Amino acid sequence: MKCAVIGGTGLIGSQVVRNLNAAGHEAVPHSKSTGVDVISGQGLDEAVAGADVVVNLTNSPTFDEASLAFFRTSMDNLLAAARAGGAGHFVILSIVGTDRVPELDYYRAKALQETILAAGPIPYSIVRATQFMEFMDAALSWTADGDTVRLPATPVQPIAAKDVAAAVAEVAAGTPLNGIRNIAGPEVLPLDELGRITLSRKGDNRTVVTDPTAGMFAAVKGDVLTDENAHLAPTRYTDWLS
Ligand SMILES: NC(=O)c1ccc[n+]([C@@H]2O[C@H](COP(=O)([O-])OP(=O)(O)OC[C@H]3O[C@@H](n4cnc5c(N)ncnc54)[C@H](OP(=O)(O)O)[C@@H]3O)[C@@H](O)[C@H]2O)c1
Numbered sequence: 075m076k077c078a079v080i081g082g083t084g085l086i087g088s089q090v091v092r093n094l095n096a097a098g099h100e101a102v103p104h105s106k107s108t109g110v111d112v113i114s115g116q117g118l119d120e121a122v123a124g125a126d127v128v129v130n131l132t133n134s135p136t137f138d139e140a141s142l143a144f145f146r147t148s149m150d151n152l153l154a155a156a157r158a159g160g161a162g163h164f165v166i167l168s169i170v171g172t173d174r175v176p177e178l179d180y181y182r183a184k185a186l187q188e189t190i191l192a193a194g195p196i197p198y199s200i201v202r203a204t205q206f207m208e209f210m211d212a213a214l215s216w217t218a219d220g221d222t223v224r225l226p227a228t229p230v231q232p233i234a235a236k237d238v239a240a241a242v243a244e245v246a247a248g249t250p251l252n253g254i255r256n257i258a259g260p261e262v263l264p265l266d267e268l269g270r271i272t273l274s275r276k277g278d279n280r281t282v283v284t285d286p287t288a289g290m291f292a293a294v295k296g297d298v299l300t301d302e303n304a305h306l307a308p309t310r311y312t313d314w315l316s
Pocket residue numbers: 080081082083084085086087104105106107108110111112113131132133134135167168169170184202203204205206209
């Protein structure tokens with residue numbers, strides 16, 4: 075199967091390309107650094123021409139309001155190119171609970187990306203993942219202040235990028251879901267506790283202070299970022315850390 079992986083040089087995209095090729099498919103990575111721009115449209119038609127499946131793993135350069143325009147324009151351009159190129163399956167990677175945190179611009183932008191795909195002309199699959207384990211360092215840095223890191227006790231269910239990539243590759247190689255598949259890590263943990271585990275495993279002496287108002291996850295109400303009925307990935311956070 076011919077697969078055009080847009081954003082195929084990124085954290086998830088590069089591993090999806092590897093997994094698809096290892097499974098005997100012909101996956102080609104495309105991104106800004108290979109001369110393809112989903113915003114200007116440069117190189118898009120050539121990138122998706124003849125692909126059976128288009129996998130979109132691009133990401134917005136910012137998480138603010140501008141991310142809405144990024145996902146709208148990129149999806150409009152990609153869907154038009156994929157349709158013209160004859161693709162029979164279009165896959166995106168979204169976020170578990172993305173439609174349940176309207177206070178966050180980025181989550182609204184990902185929900186918009188899903189809506190555009192579902193309303194579009196191509197059979198599709200949406201893989202929704204929980205927070206990547208690789209994302210924990212960034213979450214710690216946002217609210218670090220001297221010797222303390224402030225984090226809310228928001229329940230999260232971290233998943234390793236390699237497990238996300240395996241799930242996306244499997245969905246891309248299958249028949250379109252025309253719906254959503256949730257994937258998640260094997261354990262639900264409060265974000266502040268995850269911060270404590272991370273710092274302690276890294277020998278970092280800073281203290282995590284529980285603060286329901288700290289950082290972007292303060293906007294999340296309840297356990298909307300977790301799903302114990304999701305397809306559960308094998309890698310546990312402490313194993314990933316070591
Ligand atoms: N972080 C999380 O916890 C989480 C959870 C669930 C879902 N997701 C979703 O997972 C997806 C992939 O994330 P990631 O961490 O793998 O992203 P990433 O490592 O930041 O990679 C982004 C990719 O997009 C490409 N790109 C960016 N702007 C582009 C443009 N204008 N034209 C063409 N290519 C462009 C980049 O290409 P260059 O390198 O060449 O610029 C790169 O290949 C995102 O859509 C994100 O919303 C994330």
